[in-house]
Amino acid sequence: MAVLSGERLHTNMDKLLPGARSAALLWQGAALAGGLALGAGQVYGGAAPFGLALVISCPPAYCLAAAVGTLAAGIVFQPALLGIKLGAAAVAAATVRRLIDERPKAGLLAGCLTLAAAQMVQIILLGGLVNFSQTVTVGCTALLAAGLGCAFAHFPAREPRGVCLWLAAVTACLQRCAVGPLAPGLALAAGAGLCAAIGGTLEQTAVLSIALAAAITASGPTLAFAALAVAMGSLAAACLCPGERWRCAGVFTAGCTVGALAAPDAAGALPLAVSAGVGIAAAMAVPGGVMRKIFPPPAPPVQAQGLSGAARKLASVADTLSDIADTVNAVCQRQMPPKGESFDFVVEQVARTTCQSCTRRNRCWVRGYATAMDGLYHLKPILEGQGRVEVQDLPGQLSVCIHPADLCTAANHGYRLWRSRRQTRARASMLRTALTEQYSALAGALAQLAGKLGQAGLPDPRREAKVAQLFADLGLDALECSVTADLAGRLTASVTICRTHFTQDEVRGLTDEVSRICRRDMDTPEITHCRTVTMLTFGERPLFTVEFGAAAHAASGQPVSGDALDQFCDTGGRAQMLLCDGMGTGRAAAVDGQMAAKLTAQLLRAGFAAESAARLVNVALGLKGAEQEAGATLDLLTVDLYTGRAGLFKAGAAPSFLVRGGVPRMLDGASLPMGVLDSLVGRSTTFALDAGDWVVLVSDGALTDGSDWLMQQLQLCAKLGHTPKQAAETVADAAACRAGEKRDDITVAVLAMGKRA
Structure with missing residues (x-):
């Protein structure tokens, strides 16, 4: 029944995850191969910690396969007694992690205690006779395995630090596989260092070169000069021509040639020449796309991200202001003229204040409506010409009015109100037009500024530090300092210091020093004094x-x-x-x-x-x-x-x-x-x-x-x-x-x- 249940489980797993069983078998094979490769490695003094470190740090599902590989490598490649002890420690660590506790710490304790116990058993069987050389080797193996196991667990291979650590371990192990003048570990170090100089940063190249040089020196002290030569070549290439493939190769070759002068004899320089040549050929064969995946470009600095964010915000504000202007114009153009914009307002004012309470209202506004309206509209040119109307100015159509003075007073008052409304309307229209035009102009200006901010270049931290140090040496600590290059490659250096007055000679001296630091011909700075600070802006001298x-x-x-x-x-x-x-x-x-x-x-x-x-x-x-x-x-x-x-x-x-x-x-x-x-x-x-x-x-x-x-x-x-x-x-x-x-x-x-x- 158990067999049938297991077969049914594998069948269901293949249905849910096609290829999962094959992938699991491949990973088990990889763990076995890793145990074989790392279990064969040694460092100076005979310590062999790499196989046990793999068993301590690998996932619990694969630790038994890694232990089997370590056991086989120990028996084949290590001294007999040390190989047996390492195999027992690896099996013990894998058993504890698989059956009792999956954590790397449990495997670490089980493996190291098993190594110590095996050494004690050997001493007891020999009647208390202590072999100090073997004891030190076993102790170093246990300590190094514990340290490397913890490092492998905390720095997985998918991270740059993990890659550096695993490369160092593989480099040390490959030194056992030397073929004639070819040292595989040294060749790997040369290729990896040159790849870092071409695609990575100076910091990445420095860390990787030092780690690989230490691994080579630990595995074979006779190649210490070669390890230093490879590290020197990698660092020189990263400093002098980063990112330039062929120039990096030339500088790397020159660095290795200089390092070969430290070889004990001419024959000793042969492994360096052969191994470095193989590493250079391998690095030059790596495609550019693969190089960019291994060493992705660094994220933009915080300052550049801030400028990009400011550019996006300015562009958004510009779009908003433009939309506001368009909306205000569209709404105002579609509105109907408000009440009181025609001369009818004056007519209504007269009818409401004078004619509404008059006893002859029906006669004038019912039977004689057309005559009354015609007479009142004849008042418009008089009012526009004189600003007011008198009784003697009334037309014949209004001669029947029994209250001519009141009619004139109402017409004059209504005309003043009507003119005031027209002026207010015209002023409001003018202000609205000015406002929307200003919105549009500001929108265009902000969009242009956003474009300039979006095109701002990346800062140059090294030049920034040197410029800041220049002012610090003068006793003027920089409150802010930036050196940036625009899309055309032109440098701009900006420094903010406490408020200070400079003479013309001092300004010229500062310009010369900043030009020397930036290696550009800088122009005389623009100096701006603001309350408690002084800002100096240096730009490249124009053509x-x-x-x-x-x-x-x-x-x-x-x-x-x-x-x-x-x-x-x-x-x-x-x-x-x-x-x-x-x-x-x-x-x-x-x-x-x-x-x-x-x-x-x-x-x-x-x-x-x-x-x-x-x-x-x-x-x-x-x-x-x-x-x-x-x-x-x-x-x-x-x-x-x-x-x-x-x-x-x-x-x-x-x-x-x-x-x-x-x-x-x-x-x-x-x-x-x-x-x-x-x-x-x-x-x-x-x-x-x-x-x-x-x-x-x-x-x-x-x-x-x-x-x-x-x-x-x-x-x-x-x-x-x-x-x-x-x-x-x-x-x-x-x-x-x-x-x-x-x-x-x-x-x-x-x-x-x-x-x-």
């Missing part, structure tokens, strides 16, 4: 340089100019030049121009793109001009100093000019100023700049004699070799002289491109 020039004249008879100009380079490696021309002349135009220029510059420095910044400024000018006209043109040039790509955004501005090779050409785009319409109507143009090119922005006052005359002046300045400042002053002075007493505000701004030596 191109710029030189600015500007000149301006106020309009005739005006103390100030309505034009506003700003020229600067930001920390992102971009040159910005913007020109705003307030509508009109004098102080009012100056207020609009300065307001537009200041807001635009602040938004650009905060990282906003040109169009997003212009849309937000357009909303601000529109709200300012709710009670009076306000507006300003915008001319904005943005140049990427790393690539030379330029973008020109225009909103109602005068034509601009590009001077290349001494020949000017006009850059124009039809558009409207900011603050005029609810939505911005601008135009963007992109083009490439190179060293020697000029871009000239002018206000409309400089075009008194037209664009052809201005291009002739620019061509003459280029031929004479003027600097940007000289060219701007020459053109502005000439335009002011030609305009005479009818001179408008004149501003000329020049940006000249250069290239670093």
